[in-house]
Amino acid sequence: MRWWHPADVGQATRSLMDQWGYGARLLTRMVLLFGPTMRRFGLVRDQIHFLGNYSLAIITVSGLFVGFVLGLQGYYTLQRYGSSEALGLLVALSLVRELGPVITALLYAGRAGASLTAEIGLMKTGEQMAAMEMMAVDPISRVLAPRFWAGVIVMPLLAAVFSAVGVLGGYVVGVLLIGVDAGAFWSQMQGGVDVFKDVGNGVVKSFVFGVAVTFVALLQGYEAQPTPEGVSSATTRTVVISSLSVLGLDFILTVMMFSI
Amino acid sequence: MNPQDASALVECRNLSFGYGERRILDNVSFTIPRGKVTALMGASGGGKTTTLRLIGGQVRPQGGQLLFDGTDVGALDREGLFAVRRRMGMLFQFGALFTDMSVFDNVAFPLREHTDLPEPLVRDIVLMKLQAVGLRGARDLMPSEISGGMNRRVALARAIALDPDLVMYDEPFSGLDPISLGTAARLIRQLNDTLGITSLVVSHEIPETFHMADQVIVIANGRIAAQGTPDDVRASTDPLVVQFVNALSDGPVQFHYPGPGVAEDFGGGLR
Numbered sequence: 001m002r003w004w005h006p007a008d009v010g011q012a013t014r015s016l017m018d019q020w021g022y023g024a025r026l027l028t029r030m031v032l033l034f035g036p037t038m039r040r041f042g043l044v045r046d047q048i049h050f051l052g053n054y055s056l057a058i059i060t061v062s063g064l065f066v067g068f069v070l071g072l073q074g075y076y077t078l079q080r081y082g083s084s085e086a087l088g089l090l091v092a093l094s095l096v097r098e099l100g101p102v103i104t105a106l107l108y109a110g111r112a113g114a115s116l117t118a119e120i121g122l123m124k125t126g127e128q129m130a131a132m133e134m135m136a137v138d139p140i141s142r143v144l145a146p147r148f149w150a151g152v153i154v155m156p157l158l159a160a161v162f163s164a165v166g167v168l169g170g171y172v173v174g175v176l177l178i179g180v181d182a183g184a185f186w187s188q189m190q191g192g193v194d195v196f197k198d199v200g201n202g203v204v205k206s207f208v209f210g211v212a213v214t215f216v217a218l219l220q221g222y223e224a225q226p227t228p229e230g231v232s233s234a235t236t237r238t239v240v241i242s243s244l245s246v247l248g249l250d251f252i253l254t255v256m257m258f259s260i
Numbered sequence: 261m262n263p264q265d266a267s268a269l270v271e272c273r274n275l276s277f278g279y280g281e282r283r284i285l286d287n288v289s290f291t292i293p294r295g296k297v298t299a300l301m302g303a304s305g306g307g308k309t310t311t312l313r314l315i316g317g318q319v320r321p322q323g324g325q326l327l328f329d330g331t332d333v334g335a336l337d338r339e340g341l342f343a344v345r346r347r348m349g350m351l352f353q354f355g356a357l358f359t360d361m362s363v364f365d366n367v368a369f370p371l372r373e374h375t376d377l378p379e380p381l382v383r384d385i386v387l388m389k390l391q392a393v394g395l396r397g398a399r400d401l402m403p404s405e406i407s408g409g410m411n412r413r414v415a416l417a418r419a420i421a422l423d424p425d426l427v428m429y430d431e432p433f434s435g436l437d438p439i440s441l442g443t444a445a446r447l448i449r450q451l452n453d454t455l456g457i458t459s460l461v462v463s464h465e466i467p468e469t470f471h472m473a474d475q476v477i478v479i480a481n482g483r484i485a486a487q488g489t490p491d492d493v494r495a496s497t498d499p500l501v502v503q504f505v506n507a508l509s510d511g512p513v514q515f516h517y518p519g520p521g522v523a524e525d526f527g528g529g530l531r
Contacts, residue, residue: 123359131356134316135370135418136342142373 026140026222027215033145040146047150051112055158058111059104063095063162066103067169070094074170075178085184089192091170092163096193096202100163102250105209108155109242113217116147117238120221121231129222144218151214152207159206201257208253209246216242269294269329269426269458270315276323277310284310286482287324292426292475297452297459299473301466303504306479308462312428315460316350317341329425346374349419349427353434355411357403363390363414364399370421389417393447409440413447420451426458427451433465441465445472466505470494478504480512 037044074090120143123129129139167189174180193199217238224234268291277285284307292298300308313319314326314333321334328344336344357366367386371377377385390396393413398406406414412432419427429448433441445468452459463469470476470490478486478493478501485504486496494505503511519525 126359127352127354127356128358130318131350131352131358131415133318134345134348134350135373136345137370137373138342 022223023215023219026144026219029140030145030148030215030218033141034149036141037145037149043142043146044150044153047147048154051108051116051147051150052154052157055108055111055154056161058107059158059162060165062103062107063100063165064169066099066162067091067095067166067171068173070099070166071170071173071178075174075180084180086188086192087170087174087180088167088185088187088189091174092167092189092193093198095163095166095170096198098202098250098254100159100166101202101206101209102246104159104162104206105155105213105246106243108151108158108209109213109217109246110239112151112154113213113238113242114235116151116214116217117221117224117235118231120144120147120218121224121226121234124222124224125226125228125231127226139222144222148214148218151217152210155210155213156203156206159202163202201253204257205250205253208249212245212249213242216245267291267293270460271327272311272314272324273327274324275311275314275321275326277307277314277319277321283482285314285479288479288482288484289324290477290484290487292458292460294458295452295456296474297449297461297472298475298477299469300460300462300477300479301464301469301504302479302485304464307482308479309430311479312350312430312460312462315426315428316345316348346422347425349422349424351412351415351419351427351429351432353431354408355403355415357411357415357418359403361403362399363395363401363403363406366403366414367417367421370418374422385421386417389421390414392420392451393417394443407440409436409444412436412440412444416444416447416451420455420457423455424457426460429459429461429463431462431464433463433468441468445469448472466507480504 070091071087074087074094075084078084078086078090120129123143129143132139132142171182171185175182175185220234220238220241221231224230270292272288272290275285275288276283288307288311300311302308310319314321315328317333317336326333329347331340331344333341333344357363358369361369364386367389368382371382371385375382387396387399390399393416395406395410395413395417398410398414403411403414416427416429416432432444432448436444445465448459448461449472451457461469461473470493473490476486476488476490476493477484478496480500485498486493486501493501496502496505500512502508
């Protein structure tokens, strides 16, 4: 491909615009399908179980280890300034504002996002989507929208579990192993964490990440070539695009939240 | 526009379709009579499955008209298309069963999506459809637990769940053992006659299809090479039809894919 040639650049730009336009239309449709999807809540409930419950193991184990490390690193830094009793606050703020939503979204992209893409891609390969269309059933409304809304609901819940387990991990290392005062650990946390500015911002972030990761996963699966190679590369694209989207969106959201 | 033939459920008028530069169907016209089994035959890549996709509205004709019970399928919007599809059943080549649902739930799927029938009634209808294909006892199995032939029969039960006017079968016999193949052929005929539906079967299995069908259409090179009763098609002198019916490896459909000449290719000059 001759990238410098105006015709090729034009074609590549049009193709990109076409893909973005298609993606935007699909996202809009799934958002507009909120009402009809919630009226058939059984479909959403099944997906919450599949995407949420089956991700709990990886989320809790990761949260625990991140909490351990935060406890150690936080203590190392704070004790230099003689404020090791603020360890609880440091661990909680780090998790609730930043690490909880971001790491949960990255883990969710690898665990649930990849599985969503593969599932939708394989349904396409097995002509299940075409069969649904031929039965006059809209696959976007029946298959994609319940998964999308389940993902959006599940992400903040998983992030909350991650942060809660992470705080417990920080407690185990900071209080039980190193010997930071338990009362100081909890009271500093209680006094320093703001429900709206800190917890609320974290919830907003994980909600946005839920939309981004689940949408990318569904789009890649729905647009996958119906071949083994097609599904494989769609799954890879899901993990790469959604992980980068999470990190990019995190920066934008953090900037916006700092200015509030 | 000419009035539609009342005895025809599907009427193709000067139908043309292609992918890019490649012409699949070129000005093809035929009718599918109500209540009959019509077989659509021809070499692979000849446009048979494309014809099914055109009838189902999955792709739109690039020329001509496709009428389903008088309605121009190519001109319908999404809602209109879905309304027409509720009167059609389609059996995909490999069944296309929903792998996360049991046999029962697969057959119940169209009923639950399109009707408000109470669950006991859905259960009775599903069991009746499964009884018709001989798989009432397999209702609790998952698609991964049944054979290819059974898979196809479950898909057939699902295709007739809403009592459609037309059932389309995309190569229903491929990959089946002789017992399953005979069963499938008998089922198609039997369901067609008992339910009073119209059947369109895309197939390569000449003996079974000729035995079962009322009308055979042979498509080759984007046109209709032969059309009529199985006996008419057998008696055709068209070289393409002769090659197809007698399963000859060479003829108008060439065995060798076009390429450089043998002498030129083996001389070492080309890659």
